[in-house]
Amino acid sequence: MNMKQVDKYKKEILIPILTICLFGFVRFGSAYGYDSALMEYIKKEKFNLELYELSFCTEEVLKIIESDSTYQNDFIKRINRAFDKRLSESQRYFHTFEYVFFLNQISTIKNYKIIYPKSLLIIENLQPLKRDYTFKNYSFPFQNYIEYPEQVDDACIISLITDLPSTVWSDIERDKLALYRFNAWLEFGFEEFRYYPGTKSKVKSTLNKRIVDYISSKHKNSSMPLIVKALKSINHTVEKYNK
Incomplete structure (x- = not known):
């Protein structure tokens, strides 16, 4: 890049x-x-x-x-x-x-x-x-990019949609704070920033669907633990709000 x-x-x-x-x-x-x-x-x-x-x-x-x-x-x-x-x-x-x-x-x-x-x-x-x-270690810019809560959502989505080397995920896994932030995003942040009631407008739903569809398609064959976990969590949230 x-x-x-x-x-x-x-x-x-x-x-x-x-x-x-x-x-x-x-x-x-x-x-x-x-x-x-x-x-x-x-x-x-x-x-x-x-x-x-x-x-x-x-x-x-x-x-x-x-x-x-x-x-x-x-x-x-x-x-x-x-x-x-x-x-x-x-x-x-x-x-x-x-x-x-x-x-x-x-x-x-x-x-x-x-x-x-x-x-x-x-x-x-x-x-x-x-x-x-x-940067030699992806966890450094990943953490330093985040100044506000909503930027956790941005950093995680950017990491999932762009063509980054597979080493970035091991960098995140080895860094306790970076891993905590990524896991917290999966557990709470993705839903809070993308699907919570305040984001249910037609416009945001359209945008969110495009993002989720892209991530799901891009990583459907991935075997990387963090990505597999991310897809499972994201799809669970989407299914929850599509009922």
């Missing part, structure tokens, strides 16, 4: 998409389709969702900034704010994972008769990643 990977993505995926959009017609759309209520929510919040959450709304995000120039600056500000130099290295480290995931989600868009040349040009011109962030 570094500058070389982002540059490679731009050269091999994003620029070809831009070229097709500018010089011909292309059919593509996200795997989730388009949800009007979610789009209105994103507009209202001026893109002030977590970057990983925006990654599950790529159809809505692109449609907003393509069709309404008044929101383009809000989007740019949101992305750049994630890499503000006043943030800690651990925060920018996690935001780098999120941003690369966001770009990768865009690259999966297909099968829809929608073209977003303005949106893709804006994204292509963004330069939020200033440097690489590397």
Whole structure:
């Protein structure tokens, strides 16, 4: 998750998409389709969702900034704010994972008769990643990223959705505090931040379902104890609220 990977993505995926959009017609759309209520929510919040959450709304995000120039600056500000130099290295480290995931989600868009040349040009011109962030032990940035209770939810979900080496889970398992936080999230935090009565709105339910479906699909064949435990706990919570 570094500058070389982002540059490679731009050269091999994003620029070809831009070229097709500018010089011909292309059919593509996200795997989730388009949800009007979610789009209105994103507009209202001026893109002030977590970057990983925006990654599950790529159809809505692109449609907003393509069709309404008044929101383009809000989007740019949101992305750049994630890499503000006043943030800690651990925060920018996690935001780098999120941003690369966001770009990768865009690259999966297909099968829809929608073209977003303005949106893709804006994204292509963004330069939020200033440097690489590397840590020998994942538990260090994992813990230092967390300043507020809700950031436990963010850190755990980011860890589950992004393409991290398998060693990060052993790093968490070996660190008592990191393991405690992850287990507490599974036992209480996921439900509290994702499914508690205050989160039962249609918009949040739509977003949560996309996140859960992705995590379940990504790790369905995993044999890593923490991930197996996470899937079991997450699915139990989902089933509880879907009754």
